[in-house]
Amino acid sequence: MSRGGSGYDRHITIFSPEGRLFQVEYAFKAVKTAGVTSIAVRGKDSVVFVTQKKVQDKLIDPSSVTRLFKITKYVGMLVTGLPADTRAIVQQARQQAADFRFKFGYEIPVDYLAKVLADKAQVYTQHAYMRPLGVVSMLIGIDEERGPQLFKVDPAGYYVGYKATAVGVKETEAHNFLEKKLKATPGLSYDEAVITAIGALQSVLSEEFKAADLEVGVVCDGPEGGDRAFRVLSTEDVDHFLTIISERD
Amino acid sequence: MAESQYSFSLTTFSPSGKLVQIEYALNAVAAGATSLGISAADGVVIATEKKLPSTLVDESTVQKIMTITPSIGVVYSGMGPDFRVLVRRARKTAQTYYQTYKEHIPVAQLVRETAAVMQEFTQTGGVRPFGVSLMMAGYDDNGPQLYQIDPSGSYFAWKASAIGKNMTNAKAFLEKRYSDEVGIEDAVHTALLTLKEGFEGQLSGANIEVGVVGPNRSFKVLTEAEVNDYLQEVE
Numbered sequence: 001m002s003r004g005g006s007g008y009d010r011h012i013t014i015f016s017p018e019g020r021l022f023q024v025e026y027a028f029k030a031v032k033t034a035g036v037t038s039i040a041v042r043g044k045d046s047v048v049f050v051t052q053k054k055v056q057d058k059l060i061d062p063s064s065v066t067r068l069f070k071i072t073k074y075v076g077m078l079v080t081g082l083p084a085d086t087r088a089i090v091q092q093a094r095q096q097a098a099d100f101r102f103k104f105g106y107e108i109p110v111d112y113l114a115k116v117l118a119d120k121a122q123v124y125t126q127h128a129y130m131r132p133l134g135v136v137s138m139l140i141g142i143d144e145e146r147g148p149q150l151f152k153v154d155p156a157g158y159y160v161g162y163k164a165t166a167v168g169v170k171e172t173e174a175h176n177f178l179e180k181k182l183k184a185t186p187g188l189s190y191d192e193a194v195i196t197a198i199g200a201l202q203s204v205l206s207e208e209f210k211a212a213d214l215e216v217g218v219v220c221d222g223p224e225g226g227d228r229a230f231r232v233l234s235t236e237d238v239d240h241f242l243t244i245i246s247e248r249d
Numbered sequence: 250m251a252e253s254q255y256s257f258s259l260t261t262f263s264p265s266g267k268l269v270q271i272e273y274a275l276n277a278v279a280a281g282a283t284s285l286g287i288s289a290a291d292g293v294v295i296a297t298e299k300k301l302p303s304t305l306v307d308e309s310t311v312q313k314i315m316t317i318t319p320s321i322g323v324v325y326s327g328m329g330p331d332f333r334v335l336v337r338r339a340r341k342t343a344q345t346y347y348q349t350y351k352e353h354i355p356v357a358q359l360v361r362e363t364a365a366v367m368q369e370f371t372q373t374g375g376v377r378p379f380g381v382s383l384m385m386a387g388y389d390d391n392g393p394q395l396y397q398i399d400p401s402g403s404y405f406a407w408k409a410s411a412i413g414k415n416m417t418n419a420k421a422f423l424e425k426r427y428s429d430e431v432g433i434e435d436a437v438h439t440a441l442l443t444l445k446e447g448f449e450g451q452l453s454g455a456n457i458e459v460g461v462v463g464p465n466r467s468f469k470v471l472t473e474a475e476v477n478d479y480l481q482e483v484e
Binding site: 008016018042115118122125150156157158161163164165175178183 | 254255259269273275276277278279303304305306307309310328329330331337370375376377378379380
């Protein structure tokens, strides 16, 4: 079978005959090798994301395994994909956020941070010397002017805001679930947002979770929520929501 | 930096004398959402399809038509991330010009410099061409102008043109409808009708974007309500 293309279009990010970038497409597949699914949901005054906590070995200290990262006090990031690339992009994000705060004197807005990371990702799709990172990042925060924000950045350099989204092995099923749920009930409260996110994960994976199997990160407006600060829910908090969900069913 | 390892160009001539990477880049453009532009006697309009991949996407965060200066706007077909890079460069170019001359950059000059950037990426070591074609619209002392810039860096001024998925049909439609005396309002209507030709589903202010610049030299992206008003006039 003869095919056009120099043969390198699968190795570095140059165009294939159809105008595709294979390296970028392969990077997307690498995201799924992490073997987990992550889900994020935006509510009226909060944004939450949840992911599976899969620890491969019983000897590993589970408290050192995490894919939720605090970028600034007000911006949280959930990264799905290759672990080492995760570290790289988190470092970039923290650096950019700190530089922004230093230069301009106020906290970096979520959408701007997403744009910066996406632009960096675009560079890797155009320059042959660096491969695209095999991670998809979800950024959450409460913007002073625009309220709760959820952004997703992928290896192609594409970023956009979402009302709810999913990444990973079961992302298609999760998207379908979320589309239906949000069509029925837009404008979720904080509790409902958490329940929707965890419920979606349970539904697409057909698993009953224990608090130790999940990581949940939230930003919430209002004093009970912690005044927009990003925080990772404790095991007790997660248990509380899991109980509510199982009682509903 | 490791870039020196790639100090050879990735875009090289084929035996028949073609630059295949550029041809492939054009294929990437042809796979993108349709965009078009029409230059009228008293202004320019550019428009594009804004098809979101899912209802979960927050449309207020998606903007395909970007302003480079108060008088110049640009839209694309092809790869969104590559477009952002070019917008950033174009804005920088425009600001540098303004800093030197305290006047807004003329459209033709901005087009030339942006095209030069795109050409660079077809010749420099270790990079691939941009996977976008740009439709740049502006109003300066030479009147209303519309330019199309391709991944190769070649550019032409057009009276009306289309890029992306449906460009052949759209261009044929525009050829029939265009006349030199057409005013900006008619041009907007024609643009909407052209988009409607290749559009699957109902056109509405939520799934297209329209940008207009008139004799006031102020490039504006129309709001959803304004687009819906124009659509009603066309129905």
